Amino acid sequence: MNKRIIEKIIKTKDEYDNLAVATIVDAKSSSPRDTGTSMLIFPDGKTYSTIGGGSQEKDIINKALKLLKKGKSGRISFNLTRKEAAQIGWVCGGDIDVYIENVWL
Amino acid sequence: MDLEFYNNLNKLTEEYKDVYVGTIIEAEGELSDLEEIKFALTAKELFYSDLDKKKEIDKIIKAVGKEKIIKMHNPELKELKIEDESKVRIYLEPVTDNPRLILFGAGHIANSVSKIASLMDFQITVIDDREEFVNKDRFPEADHLVVKKYIDYLKEYQAEKNDYIVIITRGHQFDYEVLSHTIGSKAKYVGMIGSSKKIKEVFDRLREVDEVEESLLKSVHTPIGLEIGAETTSEIAVAIIAEIVKVRREKDE
Secondary structure, three states, X not given: XXXXXXXXXXXXXXXXXXXXXXXXXXXXXXXXXXXXXXXXXXXXXXXXXXXXXXXXXXXXXXXXHHHHHHOOOEEEEEEEOHXXXXXXXXXXXXXXXXXXEXXXX | OEHHHHHHHHHHHHHOOOOEEEEEEEEOHHHHHHOOOEEEEOOOOEXXXXXXXXXXXXXXXXXXXXXXXXXXXXXXXXXXXXXXXXXXXXXXXXXXOOOEEEXXXXXXXXXXXXXXXXXXXXXXXXXXXXXXXXXXXXXXXXXXXXXXXXXXXXHHOOOOOOEEEEEOOOOHHHHHHHHHHHOOOOOOEEEEOOOHHHHHHHHHHHHHXXXXXXXXXXXXXXXOOOOOOOOOHHXXXXXXXXXXXXXXXXXXX
């Protein structure tokens, strides 16, 4: 987890009731680079940082928004081809697990 | 999760250099109420997002091994069986800070190094005492531009372990000043440009005046950059950044 993310969570405390931290917790590929990448999603759809963009990021945001409404944490998984992964700037394809954590502010 | 955990985590990162976070993202059977629980760990401290679960979390930390956690470099998802029964998936990660790239000297090579480094996640600082060299036009991508005498900057500068220092000033005297202040510091990388003649002069002075040990002199990356036969300033910049990436990504084992 990057310090910038921690600082941003604290800074936003007056703006929202809760927010979501989405983190790639597992990327079964030959590169460890993607694991640990995280972003924040706020209830109004705004985001902070990125895990690479693309349709996968949109799916993550949508899932996070649903979870935020319920105030719950959850997970989402993808299977990316090498090509799909490259398009969003990830090093390799394969199975990717994202943990979405609800944080009450 | 609540804000309090992150407030405490933030305080911990101010106090300690190495902080690790664990999150139970899946737990089965009797341990299922551990899901979503987090803890933060340093060599000396440990706190939990939910103190009521202290006993169970301690068991999990023990199963992974505290010593293993506080030595990890990359985030990792681990699957454990606690007491041969309940399966637990735990995500462990170090708290990271963006690496700082500090360029002493704002000449042509610095310009190219800064441009290439901006494609990565470096926070870039450029220092030079010549205002006409250190400016937004020449370094639009840099995070901090400092117009100061090196010696004055060095009085305030404290190297951190995530720092990458590139010494490319315009003269031997300045290179010596910067190197004598940064050699043996916490910085992960110290590199200095120069011909073998210049390197010898600077090193001799460090040996004689500052009584610097040979092992420390060896830790300086000089001549700077990976050997790729670079000729132009941009090519030299590629070699420097390549070396920095190599050092950054090297495993300690």
